[in-house]
Amino acid sequence: MRPSAVRLLNILVPVKRTVDYAVKIRVNPDQKGVDLNVKHSMNPFDEIAVEEAVRLRERLKDEVKSIKVVTIGPTKAAETLRTALAIGADSAIHIEVPESAPAPEPLGVAKALRAVIEREKEGVDLVIMGKQAIDDDAGQTGQMLAGLMDWAQATFASKLVVDPKKKEAEVTREIDGGLQELKCRLPLVVTTDLRLNEPRYASLPNIMKAKKKPIEKLTPAELGVDLKPILETIKVTEPPKRVGGGKVENVDQLIAKLKEAGITPVKS
C-alpha cells in the first residue's frame, strides 16, 4: 500500500443505502427477506461518519487533502452519494451492481473497499465508517477491512482526534462498562458510534452545489472482486408478538403468578 504525502490526510468514507429508519419493516410472504419497496436513505451511522470527516476538515483545514465517499449499490445508490457530497465530501465512487443482485455481505464489501483503497494513487490514511448498518446490523465490515489491510482499527468511536503530522490518532471508544482511549498509528479504520457527533442537514443550496462534484463509476469486475454471497438466508420472521401484561393486586398474587409461569423460588 502506497503511503500518502507526508502531512496530508486522505479520508475515505464508505456509506450504505439502507431502508429508512422510520419505515415499518414487513417480512415478505416467502420469509426470505423484507419488503424493499420502501423509502431508503443513508445509514444513520454512515451519516455520522461523513459528518466526522467534514468536521475533521473544519478543524485541520488544509491538512485534510481529500474526503472521498464510496458506496456499493444499484443506480439509485447515487442519491446517497449526492447526500454525502452535499454534507461536504469532495468526490464519490459508485460501485454499481444490478438492482436484482443480492445485497453484498460484509466480507465482500471489505474486499471491494480494499480494492478501492489500493487503486487510490494518493493512498488512503483514514477510513471512517458506520459501526453497523441498520438493515443487517452486522457490524463486521470495518473490522474485516482493517484485518484485510493489516491496519489499526478503532471501533465504536465516540471521539476522534487526529494528528496528521505525527500520523497518529487518539480515539475514545464506547465499550461495556465505560470508555476506552486508544492511541493509533495511521493508516486507521474508525467505525462510528452514535455519540460521536450529530450530522448536519444537507441544505438545498449545498445539494445543488454537490451536483457538480464528480462521481466515478466502477463495477465489481473492474475491481477484481466477486460480491456473490457465501451465506444463505434460510428464514426471516418477525419477532414474537408481545403478549399483554397482567396486573396483580398484592404480593401473594405476584408470587402465585410467578409460580404459574414456572419460576421456582430459591432458598436464601
Place this chain on the structure above:
Amino acid sequence: MATRETRLRAISLYKELHRLGREYPDPAYNFHKKLRGLFEKNRNLSDPQEIEKAIKLGEYIRNETLALYSLRKYRYLKRMYPQDSLSDPPL
C-alpha cells in the same frame, strides 16, 4: 417594496420548506397546504420590515422542522442502539 433580493430569498425558502415537507412524520398534518397557504397570504407585502419579518418566520419554521427531524431520528437510534449494550432495545 419587494426587491429582487427578497423575492429570491422567499422563493428559495419556499423550495427548501417544500422539500423538507416531504418527510413530515404526521400524515394528518398537511404541510404543503399550510406552506402554500402561508406564502400566498403574504404575497402582496410591500413594507420591507414586514417582508423581513415574514421571511424570518419562514426560516424559523424551517429550523424547527429540521430540529424535529433530527431529534426524532436521534431518539429512535438511541432507543434502538442503547449505550449500555447489555440492555435490550424495547419491543
